[in-house]
Ligand SMILES: Nc1nc2c(c(=O)[nH]1)N[C@H]1C(S)=C(S)[C@@H](COP(=O)(O)OP(=O)(O)OC[C@H]3O[C@@H](n4cnc5c(=O)[nH]c(N)nc54)[C@H](O)[C@@H]3O)O[C@H]1N2
Ligand SMILES: Nc1nc2c(c(=O)[nH]1)N[C@H]1C(S)=C(S)[C@@H](COP(=O)(O)OP(=O)(O)OC[C@H]3O[C@@H](n4cnc5c(=O)[nH]c(N)nc54)[C@H](O)[C@@H]3O)O[C@H]1N2
Ligand code: SF4
């Protein structure tokens with residue numbers, strides 16, 4: 001048996017693991033003792049990460065739509081069809097009738113080349129990916145506040161914190177290795193403050209658990225800051241020396257007295273005070289957050305509110321401080337770094353900045369489109385309206401993961417060309433004109449960038465099944481067919497091109513990565529990489545405070561739809577379940593969907609545990625088994641979005657945060673009754 005070192009394919013923690021290979025088959029996985037973060041540990045998904053690779057359902061041959069069926073085709077037939085339809089659409093409607101959705105499951109090299117395919121070959125900036133559904137408010141909010149949307153400190157730095165705020169993050173289930181670090185810090189004396197409307201596992205471990213009503217985070221964060229200001233726990237030297245605009249934020253915070261906060265959020269004043277004193281008095285304190293903060297129409301305001309708090313207390317640029325947006329997919333950080341974003345080039349360089357775009361024009365010897373493109377959800381809206389006609393989707397399953405499923409279905413059905421590159425058949429491949437079977441993480445070389453900006457190698461352990469190909473090779477083939485003058489490159493050569501165009505990756509070379517990887521910014525080949533950001537200065541000079549105010553929700557419970565539904569995840573499954581539902585142990589743990597209901601609500605509606613209920617919103621309805629959860633507030637329901645039998649996104653709305661265009665997945669008004 002051979003053991004190949006690689007990086008876990010599931011969450012943004014980016015644990016190191018070995019794939020065990022016998023012949024040309026993956027037969028198991030085990031942790032990497034020398035890995036800087038995971039240090040010989042894995043969560044259950046990591047231990048089982050090898051199982052789906054050899055699953056009999058893997059896509060083996062290209063498929064082309066014939067009537068209502070998809071039939072086997074050769075690569076030449078499939079890619080010729082893609083080329084012909086792209087050119088036809090481009091001729092009839094122009095390049096902006098085309099869009100590319102890249103994959104946060106793909107490598108940096110694949111994301112970079114798909115981004116280049118969109119911009120340099122198809123000539124559109126309509127390129128985006130699921131970061132839009134995830135951390136778009138972080139990219140928008142933290143870039144404005146501190147000049148960079150990336151996690152400010154390495155995960156290990158949490159061990160030096162005296163207080164850790166965990167906000168809207170189900171850390172033990174969704175980022176287990178971050179949770180392990182937080183709990184280790186707590187056992188060394190750090191205070192753990194959790195802000196989540198649900199009593200999650202990490203909330204149960206917390207020194208203080210506050211349960212704000214969903215969507216009311218701006219109010220309590222301002223309230224916390226208000227107490228900190230009144231108690232004179234702000235860091236005047238930091239504010240004076242490194243920031244601008246504090247006065248307006250101070251004024252805004254003063255409206256949020258503990259009593260006002262209680263009336264909006266339900267948080268008792270004594271608990272708000274206790275949390276404020278803990279975070280405010282700590283020498284070094286950090287803020288960890290995830291989707292409970294971002295997936296709201298006020299997502300960017302929420303992020304800014306947290307940034308205001310960290311800036312006012314000087315909790316940035318040192319060991320044990322910092323802001324930790326927990327990136328979700330194992331390479332969603334990398335996909336953003338690669339410029340798979342409609343307004344940003346690799347390295348977050350603005351499309352609208354002529355000097356930046358000219359650098360790329362020169363490097364690629366082409367004219368590039370200069371107007372920012374559409375974001376992910378807008379691309380589907382445009383498809384439904386008919387202005388987008390062709391979409392290449394790499395490793396996303398929008399029929400399960402984008403908001404308002406009914407509209408997603410209509411949008412995808414309306415296209416002249418839908419190409420989907422995936423490793424398994426999904427709800428979305430079933431609508432495609434062309435399905436491209438591609439290599440999984442175990443069948444190709446490349447890099448993933450973890451949530452702590454750590455660029456790490458993945459290594460080919462086995463061959464792809466059937467005729468499946470590495471997607472990088474597919475992209476080069478397609479570029480050639482579309483007449484582009486670019487030659488095929490190996491993944492290591494693509495990284496050299498990335499390094500030449502993304503200054504943060506300037507010093508990244510495969511031979512430097514080893515087991516530790518390198519953390520960007522790493523500007524040149526002699527640079528050791530960067531752990532803690534913003535030590536001396538912010539990339540924008542002075543950090544920017546911005547006052548934020550609690551806004552109305554896009555939808556509140558009313559007589560017809562009296563419950564508020566939160567959607568999210570569980571430990572054992574990953575998103576639409578294409579991989580975890582094909583992993584026997586994970587599937588056995590959680591074989592199907594359940595909705596969590598508070599015991600009082602259940603009693604009132606005479607719903608018992610395991611009873612089937614109908615849940616309905618203004619967008620759609622579904623039927624699902626109920627489970628009684630005393631950790632949930634009355635009036636709130638919780639449903640994971642992993643299961644096509646009860647697809648949560650049949651219920652969610654396309655309400656977007658105006659600043660970042662993220663949909664408000666965390667809040668839907670729904671009704672519930674016994675089935
Ligand atoms: N096992 C597993 N791990 C995963 C994933 C997976 O599918 N499965 N997905 C990965 C991805 S892409 C991502 S983005 C991350 C997501 O990781 P998380 O963001 O941790 O997961 P979620 O379940 O979306 O929601 C987090 C928490 O937000 C809370 N919440 C909801 N509304 C509010 C609110 O208004 N305010 C506050 N303060 N909290 C609120 C919910 O109760 C929930 O506990 O996980 C990654 N890791
Ligand atoms: N209601 C609700 N909806 C949500 C969320 C929520 O909290 N609530 N969260 C949102 C968030 S944060 C996210 S990130 C999205 C996730 O949404 P998606 O990214 O669309 O969900 P996945 O199921 O992870 O889809 C990834 C696909 O990539 C395929 N794949 C795996 N490996 C490879 C590879 O190497 N190459 C290629 N080409 N494909 C591969 C998988 O088989 C799978 O079909 O969902 C969003 N949707
Ligand atoms: S914590 Fe995340 S990266 Fe680590 S093994 Fe689990 S799923 Fe994989």
Ligand SMILES: [Mo]
Pocket residue numbers: 130133134135328329
């Ligand atoms: Mo995500």
